[in-house]
Every structure is written in structure tokens, then in C-alpha cells.
Amino acid sequence: MTQRLITHLRHVDLAVPDYAKQLDFYTGTWGLTAEHSDTGVSFLAAEGSPEQYVVRLREATDKRIDLIAFGAATAADVDTLAGRLAADGVQLVGEPGDLQTPGGGYGFRFFDNEGRTVEISSDVATRTHRKIEVGESIPVRLSHVVVNSADPEGTRAFYEKHLAFALSDTLMHPRMGEMMYFMRVNSWHHSMAIARGPHPSLHHASFELRGVDEYMRGTGRMLRAGVEKIWGPGRHKAGNNTFSYFLDPHGNTIEYTTELDVLDEDTWHPGLHDFSDPEVTDQWGTANAMDEFVARKSFNDVDKGLFVAPPV
Missing domain, CATH: 3.10.180.10 (2,3-Dihydroxybiphenyl 1,2-Dioxygenase, domain 1)
Known part of the structure; x- marks a missing residue:
């Protein structure tokens, strides 16, 4: 390996x-x-x-x-x-x-x-940071990034072979097959995930909040600000993390989350989760249904930066 x-x-x-x-x-x-x-x-x-x-x-x-x-x-x-x-x-x-x-x-x-x-x-210098206080509904850290892939099996294989990413869990559907691979680089359940999509693009970027109360406060703050919510609040089964998905002004999906699982990598065995079971997508049953609208929003626009390095 x-x-x-x-x-x-x-x-x-x-x-x-x-x-x-x-x-x-x-x-x-x-x-x-x-x-x-x-x-x-x-x-x-x-x-x-x-x-x-x-x-x-x-x-x-x-x-x-x-x-x-x-x-x-x-x-x-x-x-x-x-x-x-x-x-x-x-x-x-x-x-x-x-x-x-x-x-x-x-x-x-x-x-x-x-x-x-x-x-x-x-060797990047660390930033002077602080403890986020109780009730403070701002991101603690970047939790994970999920990408859409027209070849999710190939993309998973690339990151496993070249960068030693490990598979934590797979999300599947009885008709559509394997739909998302949760990949880790440390004991966090996933730092990156690969979703089956029509084209390569950003699926979503996720930001960890201090705890469930802060996560709910942040979700409410977005709703009061009129930010478009596409899915949540709820709790996924794979990763066991909470989720509320919103759209930024350019249509990128971004997530508030908390309590992502930390795994024992020596004993963890990847699971296969069937998202036609409502409890797989949302254990709480509080989120709106995962449907074609939610999926389409997260497909995002075709990425215009493929094989074109950014200038800075």
C-alpha cells in the first residue's frame, strides 16, 4: 500500500x-x-x-x-x-x-x-486563531470538499493510487448504483468526497461549527438573511454529521455541519449506504426530501478551469 x-x-x-x-x-x-x-x-x-x-x-x-x-x-x-x-x-x-x-x-x-x-x-505558517465561544455561529474550520465527477470510479482510483486517500463509506442507490465515495486523509470520516455527476464541478464545500446549538443558530441566521436553503437541517448516516446546505451568490452549494465522525482507522471497515432509505440521508427526519431539485442544484455549472491552472 x-x-x-x-x-x-x-x-x-x-x-x-x-x-x-x-x-x-x-x-x-x-x-x-x-x-x-x-x-x-x-x-x-x-x-x-x-x-x-x-x-x-x-x-x-x-x-x-x-x-x-x-x-x-x-x-x-x-x-x-x-x-x-x-x-x-x-x-x-x-x-x-x-x-x-x-x-x-x-x-x-x-x-x-x-x-x-x-x-x-x-511548512505554511500557522495563523493566530481563537476558541469559538458558546453560541457563536461562525465556522471553526473547513470540514470537507465534495466534487462532482463524470467518472467517480476513476477519480476515486486516482486519489487512492497517487495520494493514498482511503475509502470510509459509499453511498448507493438500488437503481443508480454507487453515487458517492467518502474519502479520508486522516481520522476524520472524510476530507473529500466524490459524487457521481454529469460533469466535473464543485458539489459543495462544508464548514464545521462549534456544536449542534451553534450549527442550528447558523442555519437560522442564514434563513433570516434570506439565503437560499436547498437541503436541511438534518443528520446524515455516513459520517454522522449534521447538514444544512445553502447556495452562495454564484450558485455554489456550501454547508454548515458539525460532529463529523472521527474514525479508528485501524479497525474501520467501509460501509455501503442505500440512500433510498430516508434514514441514510437524514437520521432525524427533519430535512426536506432529497429529490431531483436538490441534486440538480448541487450539480453546479460546468467547471471552466479544468486543465487550466489559476494565474495565482
Whole structure:
């Protein structure tokens, strides 16, 4: 088995045409903090996270995922990963080197099997962060990122082979087959998931809140602000996490969650969950039904950034 050198999820970077509107939403409504911003680029931190930022917004003509970033423990691990990927024929965007983003560090970027830009980095300076207080309904950290894939089996195989991601659980349907793979890089149930979709795109980005009370307060705050809710509040079976899904101003699905399972990786065996059973999608029974409307919203637009590295 390939040694796992990825340690954790760092951030997800989004490019959008209406940058000002997106920035106002993520800072004024969603609860992130803008730091290290420049003209047309903002780095948004979660107050409870040591990561320099968990979302980067960039002004662009086309809506796209700029990149998904993961951490590694050391520069030597970064070099090992870059060498392993190159030897396997994976297209690198550039060789490992010093990063010019907040916190610095050492890293490189590559294209995955469907053309998403992925960054691996080490030695990024930690951000001064704080404990989120009781009742404070803002994100503690970026929990996970879910991508749509036109070839979910191939995408799962890519991340397993090249980056030693492990399968935690599979979501399936009796008629449609296997629909989502929950993948982990540490003991969190999933840092990334791969959903079957019509095209590669962002399915959703999920943000962890302090606890169930803060999660419900955050859900209510979004509803009072008039943010479009597409699914929730409820609690999934796979991962056992709570969920409330909303749309950002550009139609990206984003989630408030909490209490994602932490696994004993030595003893965990992946499960197969049939989402035609209502308790699989929502143990509580409080969310609206998972239907074609919800699924269609999460398909998102075709990503315009495939096999095109972001300029920054």
C-alpha cells in the first residue's frame, strides 16, 4: 500500500465574476474573516482554524474551482509526492518551490484525472486563531470538499493510487448504483468526497461549527438573511454529521455541519449506504426530501478551469 503523505485539507479556492458580491457574502453573512486581501483576490480565514485561510476568492471572467489544497508534514514529503506523481505520468503545473501565498510554505500543484488543480504544501505558517465561544455561529474550520465527477470510479482510483486517500463509506442507490465515495486523509470520516455527476464541478464545500446549538443558530441566521436553503437541517448516516446546505451568490452549494465522525482507522471497515432509505440521508427526519431539485442544484455549472491552472 502506498504510504500516505497527505495530512489534512487546507483550503478551497474559487474564482467568480461578481467578486465584490461573493466577498460580502462570505464575510458579512457566512462568517469568514478576510485577511491578506489584494485587488481582486481575498484570503478568507475561519476564526477557529490555524490555517492561514480556508477559502480564497479571485475575480475572474469564468466561475471555476481554482484549486483544492492539502497539507503535508514536511518539504521532503512534498518532494516525494511530486516525484511519485511525475513518475506516474500525472501532469504537474510546476515543480515544488516556495509558495507566494499567505503563510508561505513549500509546495506544488498538479492536475488530477479530470483536470482539477490540486496543491500540496508543507511548512505554511500557522495563523493566530481563537476558541469559538458558546453560541457563536461562525465556522471553526473547513470540514470537507465534495466534487462532482463524470467518472467517480476513476477519480476515486486516482486519489487512492497517487495520494493514498482511503475509502470510509459509499453511498448507493438500488437503481443508480454507487453515487458517492467518502474519502479520508486522516481520522476524520472524510476530507473529500466524490459524487457521481454529469460533469466535473464543485458539489459543495462544508464548514464545521462549534456544536449542534451553534450549527442550528447558523442555519437560522442564514434563513433570516434570506439565503437560499436547498437541503436541511438534518443528520446524515455516513459520517454522522449534521447538514444544512445553502447556495452562495454564484450558485455554489456550501454547508454548515458539525460532529463529523472521527474514525479508528485501524479497525474501520467501509460501509455501503442505500440512500433510498430516508434514514441514510437524514437520521432525524427533519430535512426536506432529497429529490431531483436538490441534486440538480448541487450539480453546479460546468467547471471552466479544468486543465487550466489559476494565474495565482
